[in-house]
Amino acid sequence: MDHTNLPLLLLDNASLSTALGVGTFKCEYLDFEEAKGIIESYDPESVLKCFSNASFESVIYDYLDIENRLFEYAAPTEMAVNQHAIAFKVYVTPSGTQPVIKIKTPEYVAEAKKVQNIYIHCQYIHREL
Numbered sequence: 001m002d003h004t005n006l007p008l009l010l011l012d013n014a015s016l017s018t019a020l021g022v023g024t025f026k027c028e029y030l031d032f033e034e035a036k037g038i039i040e041s042y043d044p045e046s047v048l049k050c051f052s053n054a055s056f057e058s059v060i061y062d063y064l065d066i067e068n069r070l071f072e073y074a075a076p077t078e079m080a081v082n083q084h085a086i087a088f089k090v091y092v093t094p095s096g097t098q099p100v101i102k103i104k105t106p107e108y109v110a111e112a113k114k115v116q117n118i119y120i121h122c123q124y125i126h127r128e129l
Helices: 013-019 032-040 054-064
Strands: 008-011 025-030 047-049 084-094 100-104 109-113 116-127
Touching: 008 013, 008 032, 013 084, 025 032, 032 054, 032 084, 032 116, 054 084, 054 116
Parallel strands: 008 047, 008 084
Antiparallel strands: 025 116, 084 116, 100 109
């Protein structure tokens, strides 16, 4: 893929608002395979991760099946003209079923309760002007 000399930004909900500060953008939804293909088309040195949540990062690698290439962290800034980004948008909803799992051992009984569902979808963003 022919890329400009600008890095691909990986964004989350919080960094997205900073990246979209000024400009005209084209946005389109991606499935996980498309997101994976775009990320893997860049050299690892040309990808900047603009979030620092390690558990969020592991979810991305697990669901996109991308090798963790230890992308460099960069504080989010406004996107440059012709720069591209992939935003991982996270939605958390309460669990509708809330099952309880009981763990019994000779010494104790413990419970774990499902309290929320986490959904992630991907969006491809290109700053045009």
